[in-house]
Amino acid sequence: MTHSPLQEARVALVHDWLNQVGGAENVLEELAALFPAAPVYTSFYAAERMPAAYHGWDIRTTFMQHLPGIAAHHQRYMPLYPLAFGGVDVSGYDLVLSNKSGFCHGVRTHTRARHVCYCLTPTRFIWLYDQYRAREQLTRGTDMLVRPALAWLRRWDFAAAQRVDHFIAISTAIQERIRRFYRRESCVIHPPVDTDFYTPDPGTPVGDYYLIVSRLIPYKRIDLAVDAFRSLPQEKLMIVGDGRDRTALAAQAPPNVTFVGRQERILELLRGCRAFIFPGLEDFGIAPVEAMAVGRPVIAFGAGGALDTVLPGVTGELFAEQT
Numbered sequence: 001m002t003h004s005p006l007q008e009a010r011v012a013l014v015h016d017w018l019n020q021v022g023g024a025e026n027v028l029e030e031l032a033a034l035f036p037a038a039p040v041y042t043s044f045y046a047a048e049r050m051p052a053a054y055h056g057w058d059i060r061t062t063f064m065q066h067l068p069g070i071a072a073h074h075q076r077y078m079p080l081y082p083l084a085f086g087g088v089d090v091s092g093y094d095l096v097l098s099n100k101s102g103f104c105h106g107v108r109t110h111t112r113a114r115h116v117c118y119c120l121t122p123t124r125f126i127w128l129y130d131q132y133r134a135r136e137q138l139t140r141g142t143d144m145l146v147r148p149a150l151a152w153l154r155r156w157d158f159a160a161a162q163r164v165d166h167f168i169a170i171s172t173a174i175q176e177r178i179r180r181f182y183r184r185e186s187c188v189i190h191p192p193v194d195t196d197f198y199t200p201d202p203g204t205p206v207g208d209y210y211l212i213v214s215r216l217i218p219y220k221r222i223d224l225a226v227d228a229f230r231s232l233p234q235e236k237l238m239i240v241g242d243g244r245d246r247t248a249l250a251a252q253a254p255p256n257v258t259f260v261g262r263q264e265r266i267l268e269l270l271r272g273c274r275a276f277i278f279p280g281l282e283d284f285g286i287a288p289v290e291a292m293a294v295g296r297p298v299i300a301f302g303a304g305g306a307l308d309t310v311l312p313g314v315t316g317e318l319f320a321e322q323t
Contacts, residue, residue, distance in 0.1 A: 009094040011038040016081070016102035018059065019046040019071045022215075023191055023286050024120055028099050030192045031118075032057060035097075041107065043084045046071035062088060078125050079149050082106055082156045098164075106160035117164045118189075121174055121283045122181040126153045158182060170284045171305040190308065193289045197267065200295035204271040209236040210299075211273035213266055213287050214280075216243030221301070221322055223249060224279040230254045237277070240266060270294045278306060279322065285309065292316070 013035065015028050032040065039058040044065040047055060062084040064070060070077060081103035090096050091110040098105045101120040109115045129150060158181070161167075167186035169175035178186045210229075214220045222239065226249055229237045237257045239249075250259050263269065270276065276291035276298045284305035288298040292315045300306040302318030310316040 010092065011035045011095045011097065012090045012093040013038045013040045014085075014088070014090070014096060014098040014100075014104045014107050015040055015042045016100065016104045017043045017045075017074050018054065019044070019049050019074055021051065023284065024099060024101055025050075026286065027118060027120070027191050029053075031097055031099060038097075041088050041090060042104070043081055044070050044074070075125075078102075078146070079153065082153065082160075086156075103157065103160070105164055106156070109163070114165050115163065116166045116168065117161075118168045118170070119174060119178055119186065120170055120191075122161075122177045123153075123157050126150055126157055127177070127181045171308045173304045173307065174283050188308075191284050191286060193286055193293065195293045198270070198290040198293035200293075201271050204268070206274060207272040209238045209273055210275050210277050211238050211240070211269055211291075211296075212277050212279075213240045213270070213290075214243075216241055216245040216249060218245060220280040222279065223252075224322055225277050226253050226257055229257050232256070238269065238273070240269065266290075267294070270296060275299050275316070281322070282306065288316075 013028065013031050015024070028040070032038070039060055041060050043062050045059045045061050049071060064077065064080060064084045067077060085103050085106040086108070088107040090107050091113070093109070094113055096107065096109050096113055096115045098107065098115065098117045099120070100117050102123055102125070105117045161182035161184060164184070167178050167184050169178055169186040169188050170191050172188055175186050175188050178184055212222060212225060214222060216222055222245065225237060229235060233254065233256055235256060239257065239259050240263050242261055246259060253259070270291050271294045273296055276288055276296055278285060278288045278298055278300035281301055281304045288300055288306065289309050291298050292309070298310050298316035300310050300316060300318055301322055302320050306318065310318055312318050
């Protein structure tokens, strides 16, 4: 049996932080499955917040592991991530794969190594700071502390991006940002979606409800859907998920909008919905692809990753303004 050079290469995986499960972690899980012997370098790891499968990985952290409250409030420590990843030495590896939305592409590699960055987005915290501040609801005090550091952080981030050998973007929207902020070219490889699990079922009847599956946080713009269905009292909207906005959204919701929290039966709900609603601006957007994979149409804001996946008049419709 012959082995390819890639199979014999020493590989390291690099990830920004491990305290929550989302699209970035879906990508990391795929990379870990491709390279099961590769260690995962990250700024900090909150094992109690992550799936049990992660507990068997070789996860290596930085000094940030010991910072107080970091698992619950990792955003407060943003200026420290360049220092943390700048001190990570992965020079002993032939291939470094960084799965980046923050600062993890700043690790130190050997000149003979290949560093491939799977870019979820150029660091939003510094390049799209006003958007990030609104998204994360930063306090005025935090904002005043952070702004003086932005120029230095941008210089560091740009320099780190120049040391990457190859960039991969998750969507054409991110490809454009990589070109604009880092002045680098990239190819597009969309994130993994489990289309073996999310499949159509002709035996499932279409129900009388529209569906959202999402974390309930500000930038997801669930408020837009709630407002829209207030004007459509004859239609029903079911919202699956949880988050810090749930109480406020539920308080302003009309009777035809139902919040059901986290659900195990998402596949069943997707197959039965009239359409999937996707009102936020996302870098890619895995949930609408899952909906289309089961054969249901998507109504999405026409920007970001939705432009790569939703075909108007075929698999859904796009709306031009977040109103």
